Amino acid sequence: MATHGRTRSQLNEQAQLQQFIQDKKGRRGTTKGISVQNQRRRTGKLEIVIHLRRKRVVGDNACHFKTEACVTLKQYALLRYPYFKDIPFENKRKMWLAIKQKFDLQGNSQTKAVFFKQFNRQYMNRLHKLHSYYKDHKYDENVLNQPPEGVELSDWELLINYFECEEFRNVSDRNSENRGKLKMFHTCGTKSIAQYCYEDRDTETGVEPTRTDTLKKTHFSTKKNDWVDQESKDPYDKITRLQNPEPEDNHEPMNEDEAFIEALGPENQDEMSSRIEALESQANSQEAQVQAQVQAYLKNQFPAFFQNLGGASHPQENVRKIFG
Template sequence: MPPARKRLAKGNGQNVPARLTRSRIATASVDDIEEAQPPTHPRVKEAPSRKKRGKTKGYAVKKRLEEGQKIGGIIIEEGAKAPVGSNENLFKMEMGVVVRVLAPIRKFFWTEVTEEEKLPLFAKIESEFDIDMSDPHVREMVDGIIAARFRRFKHNCHQHYKKESDPIKARENPKKTVNIDDWKVLCDHFESPTFKKQSLANVQNRAMQIHPHTRGAKSQSQRLYELNNKEAAVEPTENDAEENVPAEASEPPELRVYADTRKKRDGQWINPATNAVKIAF
């Protein structure tokens, strides 16, 4: 018996595989299902777009946990303003994932979230990282980071809402991971006079910043931690005479981090007044 031929789409001569039946769908692979989709219009070559960082999905944490132990490398010292350590970035990113999945979406501010509603988020973080949430300082630190991630998530929701100039269309186009009912509640919030007034004030306040940092979301504490570790690992040599040491290297590490995060990639200050602030120290 000759092998079955693939049907040809009328008029264009394209090979189109036979339609999947119910029995075939049950055992078909993803590739089979994609191959069985109806032909699309010829692909139009699009202009290259700037690469953007995708949404964090927590895959790195899941992979580490599959190894059978909690993730270490998180240092939360008494009196510190932020956590530091080899996994500090992973720690903070995972809190963003936890917020999107477990935080009460219909609460507009973290101060409105009750301690009982926070417990699932705290428990999730403690189950993944080697930290002690019974320590008041650790709990306060985690609460503060989650609060910042909560504000960022609501900000991203508002940015998504503003993509549509028509409020009606904006309501019909919820952000991914937000169900339509929760989205409508958020839209009510975005359209309220109180929110609009506060949003305008925030925009004006950001425009007044004259010394913005230029090096991403890494905290000042983490930068100091990495700088100190880097310098501690360098063995002094006979050539490291005092006269050969650059002036910047003799400055306090806090001042060097400040300067490093207020310069452009070409080494120029983000604002001439920023250098004056550094000199004043």
């Protein structure tokens, strides 16, 4: 039977096409790194910035780096390994070389460690998504022979065996239980807190917002004009009260670090180590600047004496020769 000149079969095909288009809307396709390639054609190697305290890639090209890390992982990180640390060294070396070709590392000694932490996060995130896919299709008859897009059949078989082993199930159950205990939710989306801090920094001095300000920015909804949950508001109020006590509180005002630890507990070891390294790096930089200024002053005031120092080129060495 025809309906307005179209058969029932044609109508069904049209409906299926519309449904297909609707299903595709809002879905992200396979990451190919095309945006990174186009950007590199315009500017050459992309500059990256390392957040020293949080050990994250931040800045204008942070998204490009994550995209390229995803592409590089798919190329060299075989999914047959349950952990990123199990991937062969040669594969990791190729991943590192691939990144070096596309990004300006600026001689930062921490870059490699930061990069591989990002690789590890994205690799484990990909395994998590594949596990979710497997759970959703676990009882399909053809799940073993129909791996997700971009996954080799041999790798998929190994992954399924891993997903079904007792070790993985125990870890998965424990992680699910821990996620269920989370009470504080943030408004960051996929953007890291380090990126928020970087974007809100004073561009002249480089000073970032305080941790208290960052807590509010990442846990306060501007759309609702309210905190995302009470568990986020309570520690913020406590920190504010500890820094600005009322007379009845009977204690001296705390600085921000003291108040933050009192309200939310001590920082984890990684973050504390990062802060120490950042402070040491800042101190070394300031010391080098002072030594360079002293050398410039001496060279200007005592040029003849300066020439007899024996050709020492390092500011610290020159200063030591002069002052013993």
